[in-house]
Amino acid sequence: MTQPSTQPTAGRPGVAATIALYALARLALLALVAAVLVLAGVPVLVAVLVGLILALPLSMVLFRGLRARLDAALAIAQERRSTEREALRARLRGETPTESPLQVKDEPAGPGPEGTAERADVADDTAAGPSDPAAPGEPDRGQR
Numbered sequence: 001m002t003q004p005s006t007q008p009t010a011g012r013p014g015v016a017a018t019i020a021l022y023a024l025a026r027l028a029l030l031a032l033v034a035a036v037l038v039l040a041g042v043p044v045l046v047a048v049l050v051g052l053i054l055a056l057p058l059s060m061v062l063f064r065g066l067r068a069r070l071d072a073a074l075a076i077a078q079e080r081r082s083t084e085r086e087a088l089r090a091r092l093r094g095e096t097p098t099e100s101p102l103q104v105k106d107e108p109a110g111p112g113p114e115g116t117a118e119r120a121d122v123a124d125d126t127a128a129g130p131s132d133p134a135a136p137g138e139p140d141r142g143q144r
Contacts, residue, residue, distance in 0.1 A: 013073070014073065014077075015073045015074060015076075015077045018066075018069055018070045018073040019070065021066065022063065022066050022067065022070050025059070025063055025066060026055060026059045026063070029055045029058055029059055029062065029063075030048075030051045030052060030055040031051075033047075033050070033051035033054050033055055033058070034047040034048045034050075034051035035047075037050055037051065
């Protein structure tokens with residue numbers, strides 16, 4: 001089984017590195033604002049609280065590029081996870097592992113290891129409904 005690559009793609013840092021960089025940049029901005037306020041004679045606790053309030057809007061403006069990079073890294077990670085999830089679901093259904101996980105679901109996947117005739121029989125059996133009625137006292141699982 002091939003393990004997914006955890007290395008950043010195309011020279012871009014991974015999600016964890018981008019999150020760490022963004023968090024450090026915001027903390028540095030908080031420390032800078034608090035330090036300026038402390039130098040201005042504001043008590044440390046008040047300076048930190050004011051720094052927390054001011055750092056959020058300032059970071060949205062000052063770190064716009066870093067946020068865009070973080071958004072892109074998160075989108076890539078989410079796409080990779082959904083691709084891996086679809087590949088896992090395909091393997092659990094018994095489809096061949098060489099199929100593309102990005103394949104459109106309406107297209108036939110082609111013959112699987114069991115053959116198409118067996119799969120058609122299984123699909124016909126489930127489409128016709130249960131062959132025996134539900135036992136007394138048990139809910140019919142075929143109807144919802």
